Amino acid sequence: MENGKPATGVKSLSANGEKLSQRALTAFKRSFSQYALWWVFGGLLILASILSPRFLTYRNITNVFRQFSIMGVLAVGMTYVILSGGIDLSVGGVMAFSCVLVPVVGGVIGDSIPAITVACLVSGALLGLATGLFISIGRLQPFIATLGMSAVAEGLAFILSNGRPIILEDLRWSRFGNGYSLGIPNLALLFIGVIVVGQVILKRTVFGTYVYALGNNEEATRLSGVRTRTLKTTTYVISAFLAALGGLMMTARIGVGDPGVGTGYALDVIAAVVVGGTRLGGGFGSVLNTLLGASIIGVLNNVFNLLNISPYPQMVFKGLIIIAAVLFEEMRKRRE
Amino acid sequence: MTRPLLEIQHVFKAFPGVQALDDVSLDVSAGTIHALVGENGAGKSTLMKILAGIYRRDRGDILFDGYSLAATSAREARMAGISIIHQELNLPLNLGIHQSIFLGRIPTRGFGIVDWKALDRQTADLLRLVQLDAKPRTTVGSLNVASRQLVEIAKALSFESKLLIMDEPTSALNRQETATLFRIIRNLKKNGVTVIYISHRLEEIFEIADEITVMRDGRVVGTKRAAETSHEEIVQMMTGKSLVDFFAKGRGTASAGSGEVILRVRNLSQKRLVNNVSFDLHKGEVLGIAGLLGSGRTELVKAIFGADKRTTGDVFLEGTRVDASDPSVSVESGIALLPEDRKNEGAHLDMTIRENVSLSAIERVSRNGFVLRKRQTELAKEMAKKLRLKATGPEQLVRDLSGGNQQKVVISKWLAARPKVLLLDDPTRGIDVGAKSEIYGIIRELANQGLGVIFISSEMPEVLGVSDRILVMRDGEIIEELRGDEISEERVMLLATSNKT
Numbered sequence: 001m002e003n004g005k006p007a008t009g010v011k012s013l014s015a016n017g018e019k020l021s022q023r024a025l026t027a028f029k030r031s032f033s034q035y036a037l038w039w040v041f042g043g044l045l046i047l048a049s050i051l052s053p054r055f056l057t058y059r060n061i062t063n064v065f066r067q068f069s070i071m072g073v074l075a076v077g078m079t080y081v082i083l084s085g086g087i088d089l090s091v092g093g094v095m096a097f098s099c100v101l102v103p104v105v106g107g108v109i110g111d112s113i114p115a116i117t118v119a120c121l122v123s124g125a126l127l128g129l130a131t132g133l134f135i136s137i138g139r140l141q142p143f144i145a146t147l148g149m150s151a152v153a154e155g156l157a158f159i160l161s162n163g164r165p166i167i168l169e170d171l172r173w174s175r176f177g178n179g180y181s182l183g184i185p186n187l188a189l190l191f192i193g194v195i196v197v198g199q200v201i202l203k204r205t206v207f208g209t210y211v212y213a214l215g216n217n218e219e220a221t222r223l224s225g226v227r228t229r230t231l232k233t234t235t236y237v238i239s240a241f242l243a244a245l246g247g248l249m250m251t252a253r254i255g256v257g258d259p260g261v262g263t264g265y266a267l268d269v270i271a272a273v274v275v276g277g278t279r280l281g282g283g284f285g286s287v288l289n290t291l292l293g294a295s296i297i298g299v300l301n302n303v304f305n306l307l308n309i310s311p312y313p314q315m316v317f318k319g320l321i322i323i324a325a326v327l328f329e330e331m332r333k334r335r336e
Numbered sequence: 337m338t339r340p341l342l343e344i345q346h347v348f349k350a351f352p353g354v355q356a357l358d359d360v361s362l363d364v365s366a367g368t369i370h371a372l373v374g375e376n377g378a379g380k381s382t383l384m385k386i387l388a389g390i391y392r393r394d395r396g397d398i399l400f401d402g403y404s405l406a407a408t409s410a411r412e413a414r415m416a417g418i419s420i421i422h423q424e425l426n427l428p429l430n431l432g433i434h435q436s437i438f439l440g441r442i443p444t445r446g447f448g449i450v451d452w453k454a455l456d457r458q459t460a461d462l463l464r465l466v467q468l469d470a471k472p473r474t475t476v477g478s479l480n481v482a483s484r485q486l487v488e489i490a491k492a493l494s495f496e497s498k499l500l501i502m503d504e505p506t507s508a509l510n511r512q513e514t515a516t517l518f519r520i521i522r523n524l525k526k527n528g529v530t531v532i533y534i535s536h537r538l539e540e541i542f543e544i545a546d547e548i549t550v551m552r553d554g555r556v557v558g559t560k561r562a563a564e565t566s567h568e569e570i571v572q573m574m575t576g577k578s579l580v581d582f583f584a585k586g587r588g589t590a591s592a593g594s595g596e597v598i599l600r601v602r603n604l605s606q607k608r609l610v611n612n613v614s615f616d617l618h619k620g621e622v623l624g625i626a627g628l629l630g631s632g633r634t635e636l637v638k639a640i641f642g643a644d645k646r647t648t649g650d651v652f653l654e655g656t657r658v659d660a661s662d663p664s665v666s667v668e669s670g671i672a673l674l675p676e677d678r679k680n681e682g683a684h685l686d687m688t689i690r691e692n693v694s695l696s697a698i699e700r701v702s703r704n705g706f707v708l709r710k711r712q713t714e715l716a717k718e719m720a721k722k723l724r725l726k727a728t729g730p731e732q733l734v735r736d737l738s739g740g741n742q743q744k745v746v747i748s749k750w751l752a753a754r755p756k757v758l759l760l761d762d763p764t765r766g767i768d769v770g771a772k773s774e775i776y777g778i779i780r781e782l783a784n785q786g787l788g789v790i791f792i793s794s795e796m797p798e799v800l801g802v803s804d805r806i807l808v809m810r811d812g813e814i815i816e817e818l819r820g821d822e823i824s825e826e827r828v829m830l831l832a833t834s835n836k837t
């Protein structure tokens with residue numbers, strides 16, 4: 001939504017009175033389509049509170065938050081990759097790998113939470129580094145490189161755990177994962193932290209500027225003297241790092257190192273990014289968009305649960321909503 | 337005298353901002369080889385695309401074989417008997433010769449089942465006609481360029497074309513292949529096929545053509561019988577009078593370029609496109625590189641910049657060797673490239689002017705990795721003022737600017753980076769006359785400030801008008817250096833269009 005700057009347009013045409021009304025109308029239309037998703041989200045909230053009186057309760061809202069926090073953290077990483085013009089299908093695998101790594105590393109080095117955390121995050125980032133190098137130096141298609149890495153990471157998770165969930169002896173993990181601070185679930189606080197940092201890096205730093213440039217026009221970015229290979233690799237490291245963080249959060253929530261947690265997860269994550277309005281192919285969008293997308297999907301899931309709809313139609317619906325979001329974006333592009 | 341096969345009568349065609357064809361009339365007699373020459377932008381391609389049904393004429397009439405030609409698609413034109421063979425061949429490389437020739441009309445035995453025997457037989461007949469020694473089922477991709485061209489000709493013959501248009505057919509062929517092609521063209525002529533032959537290589541034209549028509553600025557300058565004219569006369573017709581005043585802003589003083597050497601290029605090669613090129617560029621000099629499309633001029637500047645990997649050779653900036661591994665290295669040491677393809681390589685169309693301008697000079701508008709938005713905006717405003725950019729403000733998307741203003745944004749990006757050497761690859765392509773003149777002024781001003789500038793253009797008069805010194809390129813090599821009084825359009829064209837020796 002960073003291009004929604006109707007103000008510039010309006011200011012500049014004061015000299016040109018004749019076209020003023022027409023252009024103001026265009027500016028309004030533009031801003032409406034820029035903020036269409038917020039309207040959708042608002043409508044969804046109203047609809048949800050009408051459909052179910054339980055929706056607007058403190059208990060339910062914190063529950064929604066906790067549910068989509070983990071997926072949201074992964075989606076922030078995915079936002080970087082998609083903005084730069086790539087895609088990362090390995091997030092579920094990396095998350096499962098990291099999730100299993102918690103009890104496995106704990107069994108080797110003992111119960112030091114900081115040490116385990118660092119080990120998991122570093123391992124995750126290294127997987128991302130490998131993926132990034134395959135894509136930037138090896139020139140593999142992101143789709144196929146990350147699909148392969150997804151199987152590698154998930155396979156490693158199953159090997160490390162002998163295919164079975166490992167129960168965590170150290171209960172401090174679960175206590176954190178299900179606990180609250182300041183009345184907000186700890187996992188949601190983590191998610192908010194990731195959102196804030198993610199958005200600031202994207203919008204305020206040189207790195208963020210380059211990410212947009214890369215997604216907008218890779219060759220022009222390279223010829224502008226930007227080290228595009230390093231840049232591209234970094235986005236995959238960030239995505240894998242956050243997927244590993246998501247894995248830690250998952251372990252904390254369920255109290256188990258489960259190798260199966262990542263299966264099908266990439267779909268949810270990509271859905272959150274795309275529904276939020278970030279353009280597949282790169283260049284447009286932001287972390288805030290992703291927050292919106294994750295919220296819409298989180299609320300939808302919650303409404304389905306409140307209305308006692310089984311998970312299978314939910315899955316169909318999720319698939320359709322991704323297609324609809326991309327279709328909408330495509331139609332908008334064509335109109336322009 | 338028999339009636340001409342093709343009569344083009346008072347044809348007009350305009351594109352936004354350009355009158356591409358301005359009252360063009362031309363007759364082509366049946367069974368002749370008719371050459372069409374002119375500089376880039378003279379209107380040759382537009383005219384041929386109208387004949388081939390790709391564009392529609394605004395006004396005028398075209399009689400083909402006595403009937404008014406009203407083809408609205410390449411397919412219809414082909415059915416009428418006109419085939420065009422484009423410079424960049426359009427064959428699907430993964431298919432067999434037989435499939436690519438008969439694509440869309442493969443003989444069947446009903447129910448969509450391919451009649452392979454008939455297909456092979458018909459293909460073999462055609463291949464014999466163009467003297468191509470290959471099996472019908474050979475994949476097109478495994479053939480060399482010359483053979484692919486013969487397949488294109490075979491395809492045209494399969495439509496029983498009466499008129500064959502060939503656009504720069506020899507640009508990728510060596511001398512032997514060219515000789516073979518000419519033999520086949522003469523053979524076609526014997527069989528009654530009429531050929532319109534477009535080429536920049538005048539020596540070839542005199543070898544093959546019966547008649548030569550010269551175009552310039554969307555008009556026909558004249559038609560001559562090849563036997564009754566000369567190389568010099570044709571070049572003169574092509575170039576006409578150059579617009580002296582137009583380039584006034586770009587002209588340097590007599591002493592321009594007498595400064596010290598700023599860029600030294602030695603033995604630079606890039607695959608087979610650039611061959612062992614060496615030259616020096618001086619401070620305050622605008623060095624023009626003249627050459628036709630495909631002469632290697634674009635590849636040369638890209639190799640200097642490090643955008644493409646060099647095969648051999650070194651580049652020295654102020655005496656220090658510049659590593660060629662990546663454009664970022666060149667940019668950091670002070671070399672900038674304005675690429676030929678503005679939309680795909682130069683500008684970030686869906687980003688703002690502010691973001692575009694600071695992209696190569698981000699260290700000027702950032703601290704500790706954080707971008708300072710205010711400074712970024714100031715920089716964009718400063719550049720906009722300097723280059724007289726027409727825009728609503730720094731936040732306008734580059735996509736919404738005119739071509740000339742988009743190019744100014746790309747130039748701004750490089751000026752912001754404060755380079756020592758600026759490589760300009762066709763900076764005025766596709767922009768209007770007023771903006772062109774402004775860009776010449778900017779180029780000269782930069783040179784006066786002590787930059788070394790290399791200037792490439794697809795328009796010959798422009799190179800001549802703006803440069804202090806000119807290197808003429810052909811087939812990836814620098815064949816001549818011209819300076820001062822030696823520079824004339826005729827001279828440059830003669831050199832650039834001459835054959836390999």
